[in-house]
Amino acid sequence: MFVDSHCHLDRLKQSPESLVETLNFARTRGVEHFLCVCVSVNDYDSMLETVKDFNDVSVSCGVHPLHQDEACSYDELLEKASRHEVVAIGETGLDYFYSPESKDVQLQSFIDHIKVANETKKPLIIHTRDAREDTINLLKAHKAPHTKGVLHCFTESLEMAEAAMELDFYISISGIVTFNSAQELREVVKAIPLERLLIETDSPWLAPVPHRGKQNQPGYVVEVAEFIAELKGITVAELARITTENFYTLFSLAARKPN
Template sequence: MFVDSHCHLDRLDPNSGSVDEALKFAQSRGVKHFLCVAVSVKEFDAMMDVVSAYDNVSVSCGVHPLHQEDACSRQVLLEKASDQRVVAIGETGLDYYYSEESKAVQMTSFIDHIHVANELKKPLIIHTRGAKEDTLGLLEAHLADHTQGVLHCFTEDWDMAEKAMEMGMYISISGIVTFRTADALRDVAKRVPLDKLLIETDSPWLAPVPHRGKPNQPAYVVEVAEYIANLRGISVNELAEATTDNFYRLFALCNKTS
């Protein structure tokens, strides 16, 4: 059985089918659980309206580094993220590749998210691109010993992955690993210890080969798993079992029975 550890069900294109259809298709392929990740606290309630009826969908709460127009105070984040349905904080982090001009605001937001995760004892979901040193530096400076998290949709180098894992982070691989130009990521996907690996779609974006260029959906986490299993020379079942176990270990508030 598989888990899609990072998707945006509220962002699926309705022209490609309903959320209900997407989840049923994924379940027919053996995907048992889904983590719907927030990109805006302001839109959190709307996201919940989309997914709250599904027992096998968990949620996070946070502000994506590229959505700083929706930034909120630490107190507002704390209040929203205290909801018992929220299993993780984020996605948060730093993205200088697309928005270096908002660096200072992103850093303040990231620090707030780390402190809220520390206080609520919920794991972090971290987006990082083009910001290796600051991401690692802020985690080292502010992360509590008991707080873990994941560097989702990982696209950085092995050095960053290794240093993040030393701080209790997991590494999540998306469909990017199937892209022709992703040699460095394939090296990371082969080297991450199996007990630190997660898989995701980040749907509706970044559909894996052979679906590249089409809207992504949670069912395609199976293609991600198959590709990584082949890279590592292990069975898909072994990879699925390990990444599912890792998911429930990290996101311990998720309902394992759904």
């Protein structure tokens, strides 16, 4: 069985009825759980409303680094992130590729999320792009010893992955690894220990080969798993088993529940 460790079900361009069909398609392919990740605290309640009837969907709460125009106060973040249904904090992090001009705001927001994760004892979901040094340095400076997390949709260097793993973080790989331009990333994935690996779609974006050009969906995490299994020289079943175990180890509040 597979887990889509990072998707945005509320961002899919479809009706509520179509969302049911999308999740059912994923389930028929062996996807047993979905982590629906928040990108704006302002949208948290509407996101929760979208997925609240699905027992196999968990949720996070946070502000994406590219959504700083929708930033919230530390107290508001803490209040919502402390709710019982929230299994993780984020996504948060730093993105200097698309928004270098908001660096200072991103830095403070990231620190706030780390502190909320420390206080709530929930794992962090981190987006990082062109901000390797600051991402690792802020985690080292502000992360509590018990705080864990994941660098999601990872496209950075092996050195950064190793630094994150030393801080008790996991590395999540999306459909980008299947792209023709991802040769360097493939070498990184080969070097990441299986016990630190997660898989995701980041849907509705970044559909893997052979679905490029389509809206991504959680069922396509199977293609991500198949590609990585071949890179690793193991069976798809083994990759599914290990990454699923890793997911429940990290996101321990996302208990396996019947749908």
